[in-house]
Amino acid sequence: MEKTVIFDWDGTVADTESLILQSWIEVGLKHGLGNLRDLCYSCIGTTNLATRKIFCDQFGGDFPYDEYNKEMLITFNNMLKKDGIPLKKGLLEMLKFLKENNCNIAVASSTKIQxxxxxxxxxxxxxYFRVIAGGDMVQKSKPEPDIFLKAAEMLQVKAEECYVLEDSLNGMRAAHRAGMKPIMVPDLIPPNDEMLNISLKIFPSLIEVREYFCEIWCTESDLK
Known part of the structure; x- marks a missing residue:
């Protein structure tokens, strides 16, 4: 059986969730929308289209979401231009380990492919990534399983053979619905009872995930 690991992007590969949240909070306070922290938490793991709906449900159908989102992205991109893409702790070691073990490595994210x-x-x-699947390549956003199934299709592997690394509640739900093996590495939002029930494992960082894969794959090799 092939080894396949599919990564979410924001909050799992790139340590960007907090930057996006900070950017939205700045926009919200500037325009008198209040602190958008809790609203943004409900959007984590979803596409821009799904996020727009969440904001319009909160502020009304005439809410100028696209205008505010553009302003948020300017703030966010300025941070990236200044400091580069921040990567999650243990990521590079994890990617090198997976490559050395001949894994299929992919990204499946609600963020646009470009x-x-x-x-x-x-x-x-x-x-490092054999394929990257973006949210604009599927019809339905997380928590629906479409993006993970798309990645598996692109890799030409069975869904049940795929491990998924996720930080968000919606992402974990999507991986579970896809019939994959969801591993949660929490970022901004801690795991709740639902996550405890649907996750294969929950680890504090990618360092422990790498140790877990090393343990199970070494064991499998010993049994052959």
Missing amino acids: ILEEEAQMAGIRD
Whole structure:
């Protein structure tokens, strides 16, 4: 059986969730929308289209979401231009370990494919990923399983053979619904009872995930 690991992007590969949150909070306070922290938490793991709906449900159908989102992205991109793409602790060691173990490595994210490709190149890690699947390549956003099933299709592997690394509640739900093996590495939002029930494992960082894969794959090799 092939080894396959699919990564979410924001909050799992790139340590960007907090920057996006900070950017939205700045926009919200500037325009008198109040602190958008809790609202943004409900959007983590979803596409821009799904986020727009969440904001319009909160502020009304005539809410100028696209205008505010554009302003948020300017603030966010200025942070990236200044400091580069921040990567999660243990990521590079994890990617090197997976490559050494002949794993299929992929990204499946609600972020648009063009942005994912650009950020992966900017961070110098694009060559690790056999495929990258973006949110604009599927019809339904997380928590629906479409994006993970798309990645599996692109890799030509069975869903049940795929491990998924996720930080968000919606992402974990999507991986579970896809019939994959969801591993949660929490970022901004701690795991709740639902996550405890649907996750294969929950680890504090990618360092422990790498140790877990090393343990189970070494054991499998010993049994052969």
